[in-house]
Amino acid sequence: xxxxxxxxxxxxxxxxxxxxxxxxxxxxxxxxxxxxxxxxxxxxxxxxxxxxxxxxxxxxxxxxxxxxxxxxxxxxxxxxxxxxxxxxxxxxxxxxxxxxxxxxxxxxxxxxxxxxxxxxxxxxxxxxxxxxxxxxxxxxxxxxxxxxxxxxxxxxxxxxxxxxxxxxxxxxxxxxxxxxxxxxxxxxxxxxxxxxxxxxxxxxxxxxxxxxxxxxxxxxxxxxxxxxxxxxxxxxxxxxxxxxxxxxxxxxxxxxxxxxxxxxxxxxxxxxxxxxxxxxxxxxxxxxxxxxxxxxxxxxxxxxxxxxxxxxxxxxxxxxxxxxxxxxxxxxxxxxxxxxxxxxxxxxxxxxxx
Amino acid sequence: xxxxxxxxxxxxxxxxxxxxxxxxxxxxxxxxxxxxxxxxxxxxxxxxxxxxxxxxxxxxxxxxxxxxxxxxxxxxxxxxxxxxxxxxxxxxxxxxxxxxxxxxxxxxxxxxxxxxxxxxxxxxxxxxxxxxxxxxxxxxxxxxxxxxxxxxxxxxxxxxxxxxxxxxxxxxxxxxxxxxxxxxxxxxxxxxxxxxxxxxxxxxxxxxxxxxxxxxxxxxxxxxxxxxxxxxxxxxxxxxxxxxxxxxxxxxxxxxxxxxxxxxxxxxxxxxxxxxxxxxxxxxxxxxxxxxxxxxxxxxxxxxxxxxxxxxxxxxxxxxxxxxxxxxxxxxxxxxxxxxxxxxxxxxxxxxxxxxxx
Numbered sequence: 092x093x094x095x096x097x098x099x100x101x102x103x104x105x106x107x108x109x110x111x112x113x114x115x116x117x118x119x120x121x122x123x124x125x126x127x128x129x130x131x132x133x134x135x136x137x138x139x140x141x142x143x144x145x146x147x148x149x150x151x152x153x154x155x156x157x158x159x160x161x162x163x164x165x166x167x168x169x170x171x172x173x174x175x176x177x178x179x180x181x182x183x184x185x186x187x188x189x190x191x192x193x194x195x196x197x198x199x200x201x202x203x204x205x206x207x208x209x210x211x212x213x214x215x216x217x218x219x220x221x222x223x224x225x226x227x228x229x230x231x232x233x234x235x236x237x238x239x240x241x242x243x244x245x246x247x248x249x250x251x252x253x254x255x256x257x258x259x260x261x262x263x264x265x266x267x268x269x270x271x272x273x274x275x276x277x278x279x280x281x282x283x284x285x286x287x288x289x290x291x292x293x294x295x296x297x298x299x300x301x302x303x304x305x306x307x308x309x310x311x312x313x314x315x316x317x318x319x320x321x322x323x324x325x326x327x328x329x330x331x332x333x334x335x336x337x338x339x340x341x342x343x344x345x346x347x348x349x350x351x352x353x354x355x356x357x358x359x360x361x362x363x364x365x366x367x368x369x370x371x372x373x374x375x376x377x378x379x380x381x382x383x384x385x386x387x388x389x390x391x392x393x394x395x396x397x398x399x400x401x402x403x404x405x406x407x408x409x410x411x412x413x414x415x416x417x418x419x420x421x422x423x424x425x426x427x428x429x430x431x432x433x434x435x436x437x438x439x440x441x442x443x444x445x
Numbered sequence: 446x447x448x449x450x451x452x453x454x455x456x457x458x459x460x461x462x463x464x465x466x467x468x469x470x471x472x473x474x475x476x477x478x479x480x481x482x483x484x485x486x487x488x489x490x491x492x493x494x495x496x497x498x499x500x501x502x503x504x505x506x507x508x509x510x511x512x513x514x515x516x517x518x519x520x521x522x523x524x525x526x527x528x529x530x531x532x533x534x535x536x537x538x539x540x541x542x543x544x545x546x547x548x549x550x551x552x553x554x555x556x557x558x559x560x561x562x563x564x565x566x567x568x569x570x571x572x573x574x575x576x577x578x579x580x581x582x583x584x585x586x587x588x589x590x591x592x593x594x595x596x597x598x599x600x601x602x603x604x605x606x607x608x609x610x611x612x613x614x615x616x617x618x619x620x621x622x623x624x625x626x627x628x629x630x631x632x633x634x635x636x637x638x639x640x641x642x643x644x645x646x647x648x649x650x651x652x653x654x655x656x657x658x659x660x661x662x663x664x665x666x667x668x669x670x671x672x673x674x675x676x677x678x679x680x681x682x683x684x685x686x687x688x689x690x691x692x693x694x695x696x697x698x699x700x701x702x703x704x705x706x707x708x709x710x711x712x713x714x715x716x717x718x719x720x721x722x723x724x725x726x727x728x729x730x731x732x733x734x735x736x737x738x739x740x741x742x743x744x745x746x747x748x749x750x751x752x753x754x755x756x757x758x759x760x761x762x763x764x765x766x767x768x769x770x771x772x773x774x775x776x777x778x779x780x781x782x783x784x785x786x787x788x789x790x791x792x793x794x795x796x797x798x799x800x801x802x803x
Binding site: 157161 | 732734736739768802
């Protein structure tokens with residue numbers, strides 16, 4: 092089948108491309124240029140660097156597949172970066188990878204793949220797609236340490252019919268060893284962990300560089316409204332944060348909520364963070380219609396195991412009641428719902444249920 | 446060129462017989478090419494390509510004599526000129542970039558207005574490398590000198606040389622850049638014509654080759670190859686214009702029939718014969734390029750950035766074309782072997798490859 096492989100220049104997508112070639116598909120490789128500096132130059136750190144594109148190009152040459160770079164900087168700006176900034180300014184904690192998958196990779200790129208006559212779009216995500224009698228299923232990647240299904244929860248039946256993740260059946264170690272066997276130059280390339288467009292430095296300095304609003308000062312209070320100090324921008328805080336609060340109280344304090352309208356950051360004790368559940372909005376279900384209410388597992392942030400919960404879907408929203416109260420339910424993050432290996436769907440966390 | 450690739454080890458600046466042989470070849474190449482441009486051999490400075498020639502013209506003139514001279518150029522120039530202008534601007538040279546009309550043409554009146562007593566160099570390209578529009582260089586040169594008689598007028602003739610009659614007197618310029626690979630010569634070699642009397646600060650400092658204007662060991666093989674290619678180009682030009690013109694005519698006629706809403710981005714009466722630059726309304730060029738590549742048609746969109754992504758062209762932006770429209774533009778170029786049948790076949794392939802995107 093004619094296949095478009097999104098190649099970032101990393102080992103995972105390199106191996107994904109190699110496996111598709113090996114399986115006899117007619118493969119085209121493409122790198123997305125998502126971000127650029129103020130003068131249109133490619134970044135030198137983070138991702139989308141010239142050297143990443145060069146790695147992808149060289150791997151494509153080695154695999155003898157045509158290779159192109161697509162300029163998605165406008166779509167990425169409006170679909171990912173602007174909402175990222177807005178989200179932090181409103182006191183939420185965004186997940187830009189989810190938005191990129193939603194608005195760029197599995198919408199714009201998927202459309203473009205069709206325009207190029209490709210039947211399939213392949214990426215190097217650690218997740219699995221399986222066709223069953225009841226439809227397309229999205230499953231966790233085999234490697235529990237690398238499973239990336241969390242950032243793919245927005246995929247539905249139309250997308251899954253046209254998307255493949257060839258390395259979802261492998262562990263990271265297996266991926267690397269295939270890359271080494273094939274002599275791919277990306278075999279030992281180090282993992283990218285950072286937010287790709289933030290580059291060097293943390294997201295706070297990125298926000299500062301994008302908008303003055305990120306520095307709008309406000310106050311820090313305790314849960315009774317007693318003033319504890321001041322801060323220079325709600326965007327510097329995320330629910331559950333303990334370090335860098337700028338106030339010292341003798342014992343550990345955590346951000347329990349953020350009110351962007353009054354620019355107020357509320358601190359509490361660890362137990363104040365605990366939430367009995369979460370409300371999700373902008374919900375999307377893999378199967379199309381929502382699953383029946385009942386026992387599920389939910390993952391409320393990327394680097395955190397899924398926990399048992401009771402699901403109650405309600406149109407474009409749903410409520411999850413945790414079996415055990417959970418700390419750090421941060422509005423803006425994705426809440427992703429599983430039943431065993433199967434990803435059922437997910438949404439954006441609107442609020443914690445106390 | 447071949448003998449100098451095979452056994453041309455000698456440095457043309459040496460004093461032994463092998464070096465003399467290399468030096469002779471170099472000077473013969475210089476004479477040959479000077480003759481073709483209507484220049485004196487000593488007015489030819491060999492460079493490592495068109496970009497270096499443009500840099501030497503702009504930065505060299507602006508910084509000559511330790512001054513911070515003014516630069517006037519156009520918004521549709523090649524990056525080699527625009528970036529050189531930005532470079533000297535950072536060093537304190539006043540730089541003015543004049544706009545263009547819908548067709549990418551520079552207005553002589555805009556040049557007269559931009560040139561002042563501080564201006565030392567005015568640079569407008571002979572023909573645009575993207576759209577193929579031919580600028581009225583002689584008129585622009587007159588306008589510049591009317592505003593300030595001491596300015597040096599530079600033109601980047603890299604794109605034009607293969608098909609346009611380009612001599613320094615016809616264009617009335619003081620400096621002119623050429624790049625060998627654009628007319629069948631080797632890559633990585635070019636030249637800057639510098640009219641006698643024009644003062645330049647060198648960009649490359651060192652052993653003082655090229656009368657101190659460009660240091661560095663000579664690329665003898667490249668210079669010889671460039672001169673041979675230039676000679677062949679000039680002798681072949683009339684045929685080139687006729688056959689390529691006919692091929693393009695057939696190509697465009699067929700293309701227009703297939704895509705009736707096609708929009709041309711260069712003026713029909715002032716464009717290079719080897720260019721077709723068009724907008725396919727509603728068709729994104731990124732997708733079109735990949736499809737065409739797969740079908741065996743090599744087209745291009747604006748210029749490729751370092752990562753290889755097609756970016757919105759500064760040329761089209763300067764012409765007032767919106768970013769969305771610019772993303773629907775494609776350029777097709779025709780080389781010396783192109784025949785009428787090739788043009789028609791390409792148009793037919795484009796039609797079948799792109800028609801469902803309309």
